[in-house]
Amino acid sequence: MERVFIVVAKRNRQPPDRIQRVFFLAWMHNEGCPDRWKLLSKPHQRELLYRPEVLTLIPRSTEPREWETSFGWVDRESDRLALFERICAAADSPPTQLLGDGPEREQTRGLIALLAEGAGYIEGQVFDS
Numbered sequence: 252m253e254r255v256f257i258v259v260a261k262r263n264r265q266p267p268d269r270i271q272r273v274f275f276l277a278w279m280h281n282e283g284c285p286d287r288w289k290l291l292s293k294p295h296q297r298e299l300l301y302r303p304e305v306l307t308l309i310p311r312s313t314e315p316r317e318w319e320t321s322f323g324w325v326d327r328e329s330d331r332l333a334l335f336e337r338i339c340a341a342a343d344s345p346p347t348q349l350l351g352d353g354p355e356r357e358q359t360r361g362l363i364a365l366l367a368e369g370a371g372y373i374e375g376q377v378f379d380s
Contacts, residue, residue, distance in 0.1 A: 271299050278308055288316045295324050301334055303341060310342030310349045318350060318359045326362065326372045335366040354379075 274294050281287045294300045300321070309321045325334045342349055346363050350356050361378025365371065 267297060267299055270294065270297055271302065271304065274299070275304070275308075285314075285316075288314065288320045291317065291320050291324075300324065301337065303337075306338050306341040309338060310344070310346060313351065315350070315353075315356045315359045318346070319362060322359065322362045322366060323372070325366060331366060331371070332369040 270293060274290060277290055278287065281290065291300065294302075294305055299305060309318060312318060321338075322335075325331050325338070328334055339346060347360055350359060350363070357378050361376070362372060364378075
């Protein structure tokens with residue numbers, strides 16, 4: 252059975268902790284769902300994506316799209332290197348070690364390499380091995 256979640260249909264001033272709690276439950280219950288990466292949108296919109304509790308979820312993911320989405324948003328932040336380092340610290344390992352191998356992960360690996368250097372992604376840039 253596929254599960255999805257909607258935090259709010261219209262703005263109703265949900266407290267950040269409630270949104271984070273609902274996101275966490277939805278994230279865990281949608282493991283293996285190919286569209287789970289879409290759940291990252293609400294925490295990102297509400298500036299919750301970079302909380303330690305949320306940061307630890309991304310490195311545990313086996314889905315490149317979830318990594319790419321998260322790191323894509325990190326790339327747009329002015330303090331991207333510091334945020335990238337926080338994700339690495341939350342992971343307890345270099346992201347490239349956790350990501351795994353495979354051609355479907357090359358774009359994510361390239362983005363990780365750019366962030367590690369403090370460089371920014373150029374729209375349309377493609378990474379391959």
